[in-house]
Amino acid sequence: xxxxxxxxxxxxxxxxxxxxxxxxxxxxxxxxxxxxxxxxxxxxxxxxxxxxxxxxxxxxxxxxxxxxxxxxxxxxxxxxxxxxxxxxxxxxxxxxxxxxxxxxxxxxxxxxxxxxxxxxxxxxxxxxxxxxxxxxxxxxxxxxxxxxxxxxxxxxxxxxxxxxxxxxxxxxxxxxxxxxxxxxxxxxxxxxxxxxxxxxxxxxxxxxxxxxxxxxxxxxxxxxxxxxxxxxxxxxxxxxxxxxxxxxxxxxxxxxxxxxxxxxxxxxxxxxxxxxxxxxxxxxxxxxxxxxxxxxxxxx
Amino acid sequence: xxxxxxxxxxxxxxxxxxxxxxxxxxxxxxxxxxxxxxxxxxxxxxxxxxxxxxxxxxxxxxxxxxxxxxxxxxxxxxxxxxxxxxxxxxxxxxxxxxxxxxxxxxxxxxxxxxxxxxxxxxxxxxxxxxxxxxxxxxxxxxxxxxxxxxxxxxxxxxxxxxxxxxxxxxxxxxxxxxxxxxxxxxxxxxxxxxxxxxxxxxxxxxxxxxxxxxxxxxxxxxxxxxxxxxxxxxxxxxxxxxxxxxxxxxxxxxxx
Amino acid sequence: xxxxxxxxxxxxxxxxxxxxxxxxxxxxxxxxxxxxxxxxxxxxxxxxxxxxxxxxxxxxxxxxxxxxxxxxxxxxxxxxxxxxxxxxxxxxxxxxxxxxxxxxxxxxxxxxxxxxxxxxxxxxxxxxxxxxxxxxxxxxxxxxxxxxxxxxxxxxxxxxxxxxxxxxxxxxxxxxxxxxxxxxxxxxxxxxxxxxxxxxxxxxxxxxxxxxxxxxxxxxxxxxxxxxxxxxxxxxxxxxxxxxxxxxxxxxxxxxxxxxxxxxxxxxxxxxxxxxxxxxxxxxxxxxxxxxxxxxxxxxxxxxxxxxxxxxxxxxxxxxxxxxxxxxxxxxx
Numbered sequence: 009x010x011x012x013x014x015x016x017x018x019x020x021x022x023x024x025x026x027x028x029x030x031x032x033x034x035x036x037x038x039x040x041x042x043x044x045x046x047x048x049x050x051x052x053x054x055x056x057x058x059x060x061x062x063x064x065x066x067x068x069x070x071x072x073x074x075x076x077x078x079x080x081x082x083x084x085x086x087x088x089x090x091x092x093x094x095x096x097x098x099x100x101x102x103x104x105x106x107x108x109x110x111x112x113x114x115x116x117x118x119x120x121x122x123x124x125x126x127x128x129x130x131x132x133x134x135x136x137x138x139x140x141x142x143x144x145x146x147x148x149x150x151x152x153x154x155x156x157x158x159x160x161x162x163x164x165x166x167x168x169x170x171x172x173x174x175x176x177x178x179x180x181x182x183x184x185x186x187x188x189x190x191x192x193x194x195x196x197x198x199x200x201x202x203x204x205x206x207x208x209x210x211x212x213x214x215x216x217x218x219x220x221x222x223x224x225x226x227x228x229x230x231x232x233x234x235x236x237x238x239x240x241x242x243x244x245x246x247x248x249x250x251x252x253x254x255x256x257x258x259x260x261x262x263x264x265x266x267x268x269x270x271x272x273x274x275x276x277x278x279x280x281x282x283x284x285x286x287x288x289x290x291x292x293x294x295x296x297x298x299x300x301x302x303x304x305x306x307x308x
Numbered sequence: 309x310x311x312x313x314x315x316x317x318x319x320x321x322x323x324x325x326x327x328x329x330x331x332x333x334x335x336x337x338x339x340x341x342x343x344x345x346x347x348x349x350x351x352x353x354x355x356x357x358x359x360x361x362x363x364x365x366x367x368x369x370x371x372x373x374x375x376x377x378x379x380x381x382x383x384x385x386x387x388x389x390x391x392x393x394x395x396x397x398x399x400x401x402x403x404x405x406x407x408x409x410x411x412x413x414x415x416x417x418x419x420x421x422x423x424x425x426x427x428x429x430x431x432x433x434x435x436x437x438x439x440x441x442x443x444x445x446x447x448x449x450x451x452x453x454x455x456x457x458x459x460x461x462x463x464x465x466x467x468x469x470x471x472x473x474x475x476x477x478x479x480x481x482x483x484x485x486x487x488x489x490x491x492x493x494x495x496x497x498x499x500x501x502x503x504x505x506x507x508x509x510x511x512x513x514x515x516x517x518x519x520x521x522x523x524x525x526x527x528x529x530x531x532x533x534x535x536x537x538x539x540x541x542x543x544x545x546x547x548x549x550x551x552x553x554x555x556x557x558x559x560x561x562x563x564x
Numbered sequence: 565x566x567x568x569x570x571x572x573x574x575x576x577x578x579x580x581x582x583x584x585x586x587x588x589x590x591x592x593x594x595x596x597x598x599x600x601x602x603x604x605x606x607x608x609x610x611x612x613x614x615x616x617x618x619x620x621x622x623x624x625x626x627x628x629x630x631x632x633x634x635x636x637x638x639x640x641x642x643x644x645x646x647x648x649x650x651x652x653x654x655x656x657x658x659x660x661x662x663x664x665x666x667x668x669x670x671x672x673x674x675x676x677x678x679x680x681x682x683x684x685x686x687x688x689x690x691x692x693x694x695x696x697x698x699x700x701x702x703x704x705x706x707x708x709x710x711x712x713x714x715x716x717x718x719x720x721x722x723x724x725x726x727x728x729x730x731x732x733x734x735x736x737x738x739x740x741x742x743x744x745x746x747x748x749x750x751x752x753x754x755x756x757x758x759x760x761x762x763x764x765x766x767x768x769x770x771x772x773x774x775x776x777x778x779x780x781x782x783x784x785x786x787x788x789x790x791x792x793x794x795x796x797x798x799x800x801x802x803x804x805x806x807x808x809x810x811x812x813x814x815x816x817x818x819x820x821x822x823x824x825x826x827x828x829x830x831x832x833x834x835x836x837x838x839x840x841x842x843x844x845x846x847x848x849x850x851x852x853x854x855x856x857x858x859x860x861x862x863x864x865x866x867x868x869x870x871x872x873x874x875x876x877x878x879x880x881x882x883x884x885x886x887x888x889x890x891x892x893x894x895x896x897x
Contacts, residue, residue: 042694102871107621108615108621108822109822112819112866112870113871115815116866117817117867118863120864126859177749178791216824226720247698285702285705288698288702289702290689292695292699293688327883359770375596381769382774385769385770390770390771391770392768393770397762397767399768400763401762401880402756402759410757413757413773414772414773418753419754420749420754423748423754424745434753465656474642477771477772
């Protein structure tokens with residue numbers, strides 16, 4: 009029983025991080041009907057941004073919570089800028105093109121970031137500086153909760169709540185919803201669709217960046233290809249929840265995190281990555297629109 | 309005489325919104341019937357149900373005794389019902405000739421094997437189809453444009469091409485969705501003549517949706533009026549024109 | 565009919581002689597590039613059938629190449645080689661047998677890939693565009709992961725000892741066959757039906773075309789050809805490893821289709837040649853800088869292409885469509 013609760017906590021923690029990245033996938037899909045292949049690599053970039061910022065600002069050598077926070081916000085800002093740039097220069101010019109072109113461009117950007125990263129940062133893994141020392145915060149019998157897990161869950165929940173507020177209670181957010189329902193109609197209502205789309209990318213990238221820093225703190229080994237598998241899992245989570253649906257992304261991510269943790273805990277860790285593919289195929293064959301997704305139909 | 313197309317109690321509900329309610333029509337062979345009503349009255353929805361794009365919530369559709377309710381659009385076309393679309397759906401990047409040739413597709417009998425080996429069978433059928441397609445194009449004087457991409461045709465010509473494509477399927481029933489939309493008066497008059505000519509030449513039964521009253525009153529033998537999904541009137545053009553219900557709901561001044 | 569037989573004999577003879585002349589004319593490195601060109605032409609033209617002509621999003625093509633390669637390799641290794649060893653080697657009859665069995669093996673590899681194409685395509689081809697893309701991507705990866713875990717075909721270590729039966733003749737024989745069949749398909753009513761699905765599915769259905777059935781057929785044909793490419797590849801290198809069939813390979817096939825122009829067979833051929841030669845042409849740069857810039861240049865080139873000329877080299881047209889206005893002009897002079 010205690011083992012189960014431990015896995016539960018680990019799973020929720022993992023799921024929260026997946027959630028931060030899944031949200032980016034789902035928001036961009038909702039608004040552009042584009043699968044942003046490069047999103048996982050933005051997450052990867054944030055770990056490297058964090059790595060270098062921590063070095064340059066000296067936090068790597070003198071760990072502190074303030075240092076971690078500053079690195080977090082800097083990485084989020086850097087990734088927001090990265091996401092903005094990608095959208096502005098790679099995706100926006102192609103918006104009127106057939107969707108396969110856009111998909112291919114996204115793949116191209118992803119490969120560029122991965123391979124460019126390998127050249128810039130070197131292909132060997134680096135170690136994210138220990139900005140916060142790992143300690144055990146709570147213990148109930150055999151159940152151990154580390155400060156990282158608490159930080160991850162708290163930070164993720166805060167950002168998700170913030171996102172929720174932005175989308176449902178601000179003008180920008182309502183505009184985002186309008187654009188995701190219908191591009192042309194939204195612009196007819198005076199909404200600057202370009203700006204809203206940029207805003208969506210900025211938000212998504214910032215969240216992915218937060219995930220990256222959290223992962224860097226908890227699992228310090230970083231390399232330029234780490235976004236591939238992680239991004240895929242977050243993407244599957246978004247699809248599971250219903251791609252385009254924000255609550256779906258969060259629920260899907262939690263399911264993903266929990267099932268991955270359970271598979272590793274109760275079966276074997278060799279199947280941990282195969283799980284994502286398995287879930288993907290199952291969803292797509294059974295209910296491709298996901299748990300919360302809605303199927304849109306064309307007017308004939 | 310038994311109806312060619314028998315529609316009974318046809319109803320379409322979209323989760324609480326009733327788009328069409330209790331539509332009935334017994335379409336006899338070679339009849340030319342019109343379906344009119346304000347925008348959003350449900351006319352195209354009926355077409356969509358007849359052609360299998362939507363599955364009716366209630367009601368039955370029978371073509372020559374064949375039940376159509378559960379059939380897919382391509383099966384319904386093979387049974388002899390073809391249509392055109394309100395917002396033209398031509399194969400834009402394909403040539404005018406190819407658009408019509410595609411209408412013939414269901415009549416081809418050669419398969420992949422013949423295609424790979426370029427058999428006599430294939431050549432024969434392709435030649436026949438090409439000739440037949442050009443004949444169809446001649447009806448609307450489009451044969452000189454055979455190699456032009458469909459998207460480069462003027463709007464009126466595109467509408468006509470869509471009718472030709474539907475005709476190429478050799479239908480028994482032709483459903484025309486606003487065939488005169490965007491046409492000027494002269495073109496509309498030509499269209500009126502052509503529709504009647506086509507009916508005779510190809511032994512067609514025609515059901516059409518239109519807003520152009522001159523065309524509807526001019527060629528339809530019978531008219532049904534829809535409003536908010538309900539059939540509010542049925543009758544000859546004269547009867548409809550003088551029906552107070554219709555005038556109240558829809559018919560204003562006839563178009564100048 | 566006789567015209568066709570004549571064409572077949574002429575092309576076969578040319579390839580037959582080429583089989584002896586060409587390798588003698590160039591060093592093994594260039595020859596290898598030539599062979600890869602042929603294989604990539606098959607990959608590009610086959611993917612073009614489903615992505616370009618039918619307009620569907622298949623982005624896991626490498627999976628079918630892998631199935632074809634491994635099935636064909638397994639058949640050759642486990643059945644055909646032992647069979648052939650029963651006969652005295654190094655005479656014309658055994659050579660004839662070897663080649664016949666080789667064709668058999670390649671075709672069976674294609675059939676295996678086609679079967680997978682059917683299994684993948686049937687449940688997913690009614691899904692909307694991007695969803696189909698995800699499924700094909702997922703299946704491409706799953707196929708690779710399954711191969712990794714099958715020991716009798718080498719698993720992660722790879723499959724060694726595949727007989728080197730591929731040569732210039734066979735690679736280009738199949739390439740020509742695939743290209744010819746694709747052109748004939750495109751010019752037939754069935755090809756037009758596929759195009760109509762790309763243009764407007766609802767309109768295509770309204771004129772009687774069973775769209776899902778056609779998509780599946782295109783998918784199966786496309787996979788069949790990819791399987792043939794895989795078999796030819798396996799028997800050229802003599803060694804197969806799942807790492808040759810990652811998403812990168814699928815992406816290379818996509819680049820070929822997009823660069824050539826979606827739906828253009830001639831475009832796919834030209835693009836296949838370009839994309840085979842380009843990384844090799846850039847290799848000296850790699851030597852000089854000691855870094856593999858190719859995987860950065862590739863995506864950059866692709867992005868530039870997307871932004872400046874998204875319709876690719878040929879757009880929807882074929883080489884004949886581009887040349888004919890020139891011929892007409894000449895006539896009028």
